[in-house]
Amino acid sequence: MGRAEERRARQKSARRAKRAAKAGGIRRFFTWKWLLGYVLGLGVLLVGAFFVLYLLVEVPPANAAAKAEANIYKYSDGTIMAKTGDVNRESVPLSKIPKKVQHTFVAAENKDFYGDSGVSFTGTARGLINTALGRGKQGGSTITQQYVKNYYLSQEQTVSRKLKELVISLKVDQQKSKDYILAGYINTSYYGRGAYGIQAAARAYYDKDVEDLSVAQGAYLASVLQAPSQYDWSAAGPNGKRLVKARWNYVLDNMVEKDWLSKSEREGLKFPVPIEPRPIPGLDGQAGYFIDAAKKELFKAGVNENEFEAGGWTVTLNIDKKKQKALEKAVRTELTDKLDPKKRKVDKDAQVGAVSVDPKSGGIVAMYGGAGYTEHWTNNATRSDYQPASTFKPLILASALENGSTTQDGTPITSSTLYDGTSRRPVKGSDTAFAPPNEDNKSYGPISVQKAMNNSVNSVFAQMAVDVGLSKVKNTAMDLGMDGRVDNGFDVRPAMSLGVMGASPKEMAGVYATLDNHGKKVTPAIVKSAEKGDERPELPDPTNGQAISRGAADSVTSVLTGVVDDGTGQAVRQQGQAVAGKTGTSDDNKSAWFSGYTPDLVTSVGMFGEKKGVGKQVSLKGTAGGGRVNGGDFPAKIWAAYTEAALSGQKASKFDLDTDMGAAVKPPTSPSTSETSESPSSSPSSSPSNSESPSSSPSSSPSSSASSSASSSASPSGDADSPSPPDPSSSASGDADDGGILRRQQQ
Numbered sequence: 001m002g003r004a005e006e007r008r009a010r011q012k013s014a015r016r017a018k019r020a021a022k023a024g025g026i027r028r029f030f031t032w033k034w035l036l037g038y039v040l041g042l043g044v045l046l047v048g049a050f051f052v053l054y055l056l057v058e059v060p061p062a063n064a065a066a067k068a069e070a071n072i073y074k075y076s077d078g079t080i081m082a083k084t085g086d087v088n089r090e091s092v093p094l095s096k097i098p099k100k101v102q103h104t105f106v107a108a109e110n111k112d113f114y115g116d117s118g119v120s121f122t123g124t125a126r127g128l129i130n131t132a133l134g135r136g137k138q139g140g141s142t143i144t145q146q147y148v149k150n151y152y153l154s155q156e157q158t159v160s161r162k163l164k165e166l167v168i169s170l171k172v173d174q175q176k177s178k179d180y181i182l183a184g185y186i187n188t189s190y191y192g193r194g195a196y197g198i199q200a201a202a203r204a205y206y207d208k209d210v211e212d213l214s215v216a217q218g219a220y221l222a223s224v225l226q227a228p229s230q231y232d233w234s235a236a237g238p239n240g241k242r243l244v245k246a247r248w249n250y251v252l253d254n255m256v257e258k259d260w261l262s263k264s265e266r267e268g269l270k271f272p273v274p275i276e277p278r279p280i281p282g283l284d285g286q287a288g289y290f291i292d293a294a295k296k297e298l299f300k301a302g303v304n305e306n307e308f309e310a311g312g313w314t315v316t317l318n319i320d321k322k323k324q325k326a327l328e329k330a331v332r333t334e335l336t337d338k339l340d341p342k343k344r345k346v347d348k349d350a351q352v353g354a355v356s357v358d359p360k361s362g363g364i365v366a367m368y369g370g371a372g373y374t375e376h377w378t379n380n381a382t383r384s385d386y387q388p389a390s391t392f393k394p395l396i397l398a399s400a401l402e403n404g405s406t407t408q409d410g411t412p413i414t415s416s417t418l419y420d421g422t423s424r425r426p427v428k429g430s431d432t433a434f435a436p437p438n439e440d441n442k443s444y445g446p447i448s449v450q451k452a453m454n455n456s457v458n459s460v461f462a463q464m465a466v467d468v469g470l471s472k473v474k475n476t477a478m479d480l481g482m483d484g485r486v487d488n489g490f491d492v493r494p495a496m497s498l499g500v501m502g503a504s505p506k507e508m509a510g511v512y513a514t515l516d517n518h519g520k521k522v523t524p525a526i527v528k529s530a531e532k533g534d535e536r537p538e539l540p541d542p543t544n545g546q547a548i549s550r551g552a553a554d555s556v557t558s559v560l561t562g563v564v565d566d567g568t569g570q571a572v573r574q575q576g577q578a579v580a581g582k583t584g585t586s587d588d589n590k591s592a593w594f595s596g597y598t599p600d601l602v603t604s605v606g607m608f609g610e611k612k613g614v615g616k617q618v619s620l621k622g623t624a625g626g627g628r629v630n631g632g633d634f635p636a637k638i639w640a641a642y643t644e645a646a647l648s649g650q651k652a653s654k655f656d657l658d659t660d661m662g663a664a665v666k667p668p669t670s671p672s673t674s675e676t677s678e679s680p681s682s683s684p685s686s687s688p689s690n691s692e693s694p695s696s697s698p699s700s701s702p703s704s705s706a707s708s709s710a711s712s713s714a715s716p717s718g719d720a721d722s723p724s725p726p727d728p729s730s731s732a733s734g735d736a737d738d739g740g741i742l743r744r745q746q747q
Contacts, residue, residue: 070083070090070311070312071083071311071314072090072315073316074316075320075324076321076365078209078316081290082287082290083281083282084282084291085311088204089188089196089200091533092210094182094186100260101210101215103255103260103261104255105186107222107251107252107254107255108251109222111254111257113142113143113144116142118142118144118169118181119166119173142169143182144169144172145166145169146189147184150184150189151188191224191225192204192231193228198210201221201224202217204277205220205221205274214272215255215261216269217272219251220272223244223250224244227240231243233273234277245271248271252266286328286369288369288372289369289370289381291373292373293526298537301538301539301540313531314530314531315530316528317528318363318526318527318528320365320366322646323365324366326366326642326645327366327642329641329642334637335634335637335638336352338624340624340625346619346621347623349623350623350624351380351609351610352370352606352607352638353369353379353380353381353383353605353608354367354604354638355367355368355506355509355524356509357601359513359516360517362542363524364524364525366642368380382506383608384483384488386590386606387489387500387501387591388499388501389498389499390456390583391503391584391604393461393497393499395476395482395511396468397464398476398553399468399477400464401551401552401556402552406467407467413449415449415662416448417448419457420447420459421444423438423441423443423458424436424437425459427462430466434493434495438458449464449559450562450662451562453562456584458497462497462498465494465497470492470496471492477511480511480548481507481547482501482503483501488501488502489501504606505595505604505606509595510522510523512595512597514553515556516580517543518550519546519553521545522542523544524542550658557580557597557659557662558580559661559662559663560580560582561663562662562663562664563581564596568631569581569594572594572643573640575652577598577653578598578599578653578654578655580655580664581594581636583631583636584631585628585629589629590617590618590619592631593606594638596639599654600647603642
């Protein structure tokens with residue numbers, strides 16, 4: 001070998017050695033053993049980091065958005081009246097959601113939900129990568145993860161939020177049951193149409209409660225969750241409709257696969273097209289008055305105000321939709337359509353409030369609070385700053401009968417007891433001088449209690465209140481449901497006989513409902529039921545306890561039928577229907593009332609003069625171009641129009657009374673009269689002679705008689721109810737004639 005060849009061999013050998021050295025160095029670090037070690041080490045590091053994260057991240061409280069819910073108010077028939085709150089959500093327990101409807105959501109989103117660990121690691125990894133790369137929202141999450149995102153976290157697309165979602169989902173899956181998680185998911189998801197939660201969605205898309213959803217409708221709601229705006233049938237284009245139908249079929253097919261739905265049932269299902277979207281009702285009109293009254297009732301019953309205002313409550317009211325429309329129409333046709341504020345300033349001051357009650361249940365079936373909650377915020381139906389006037393007089397008689405009271409000369413007080421009806425006659429037996437005038441200062445001379453009630457004779461009931469005892473009268477009034485607070489004007493003084501205290505139509509409806517209910521106490525209630533999830537507060541019974549005896553209550557009812565048949569309440573008479581009631585007109589004509597009832601319905605209508613924008617009480621005189629406004633005028637006409645409409649379609653009813661007195665009682669048959677003879681002109685031999693001319697003198701002295709020339713300096717102008725013209729068919733033979741009039745109507 002020459003030198004040249006030897007040199008080339010050495011160079012080649014050196015290059016091989018250099019390459020070998022280089023290769024050996026790389027292999028030292030990247031052998032398969034080392035590579036496996038790196039992977040394991042990285043895995044341990046990640047597991048450790050996740051363990052630390054798991055320890056550090058706690059399950060947080062629910063976010064505010066997830067807890068925000070609407071309060072739902074419904075009519076008595078279950079239809080929605082109004083919703084309040086910024087979020088249209090109404091949570092329901094899983095027990096209210098049909099099982100197959102529950103399964104539609106599992107089939108749509110996570111068909112292995114019942115057996116998984118609460119997370120999808122592959123779906124989460126894909127979501128993390130796409131989020132890191134800015135590719136936006138990606139699917140793949142489990143129902144548990146979606147619930148955690150909705151309830152505990154936010155909708156932001158960040159890596160940190162997704163990592164928290166993963167950790168919290170694992171913890172929630174360990175701490176909570178699958179049913180709890182599913183209920184949370186269904187109740188927190190957004191379905192479009194402003195509806196959060198399945199109950200709001202059921203109402204928005206199918207106008208029904210969740211428990212009434214079919215499996216086909218449930219499958220649609222489960223499908224719409226994927227893209228609410230795109231899959232809403234009313235707004236979707238051809239492609240959106242195609243996609244949501246495909247999604248709907250996918251859901252049902254998965255249910256068959258999981259044995260949650262039979263093939264035969266699946267084949268019989270048709271796509272349930274939703275209803276058109278509708279606006280959510282609010283506080284306009286009478287609804288605002290209802291809601292305000294309902295909330296006060298619930299808070300009084302112990303519902304926490306802060307918890308209630310947080311939302312999620314469903315409140316069903318006793319308001320009957322048909323009767324409510326009838327009441328609003330009656331006010332409109334009998335009064336407001338006749339008002340012309342531009343022509344007559346007084347027409348601006350006319351306010352009306354009314355409450356109608358079912359005497360058997362105590363539920364408020366209709367209520368009129370004013371022009372509208374957003375126009376006149378004071379609820380005229382519940383305000384108690386106006387005098388009930390002569391609608392208080394029946395309570396005086398009720399107290400007399402309940403206490404077995406007598407006149408000053410010891411005569412028992414009954415409907416036929418004679419009193420001196422002289423106007424401005426000073427009352428006897430009172431430490432406080434009082435001599436009230438009658439309407440138009442008319443004197444009646446000797447007059448029976450029945451006739452005095454019919455014609456609302458102030459002097460008679462002022463004396464009767466003293467005869468009974470003013471404190472006893474007040475106690476009876478409170479037992480019947482009146483507010484006895486002194487700061488409400490209920491002082492124990494003779495003037496209270498004229499109804500000078502404050503009272504509301506709701507309050508007076510309760511009083512008269514108690515009379516109608518045979519003395520059993522009725523406290524009008526607007527709330528029928530309330531619930532939030534499984535929470536159902538116990539509400540007081542609207543009919544509870546005996547306020548006064550049945551005999552006393554029924555006797556007053558009997559007497560009040562005479563007011564309708566032959567007195568100041570003739571405007572409310574209805575052919576064949578038994579009616580009892582009383583008019584009332586306050587001092588200076590600032591308020592006018594009619595409170596009355598049939599056996600099945602009690603309604604109190606109050607009309608008030610209120611200076612618009614000031615709240616000052618003013619006279620109603622001249623309203624609608626007329627003169628003095630009496631209880632027998634607008635209030636009675638509203639009452640009559642409403643009652644006729646509210647009871648339309650029902651058979652006329654009559655009172656079942658346990659009494660031997662009053663206008664509704666048949667007079668005893670004389671020996672010479674046939675048993676079937678019920679001539680309205682017949683009268684019992686014991687019936688007092690009724691001569692009601694101011695100059696007449698009875699054959700026997702009336703109780704508490706006094707000179708008609710007594711000084712009137714101590715008397716206020718008092719109550720005044722203009723009596724309607726007498727019925728031409730009636731005679732002046734006393735209480736027996738009132739009974740004859742009522743018998744003709746009931747027969």
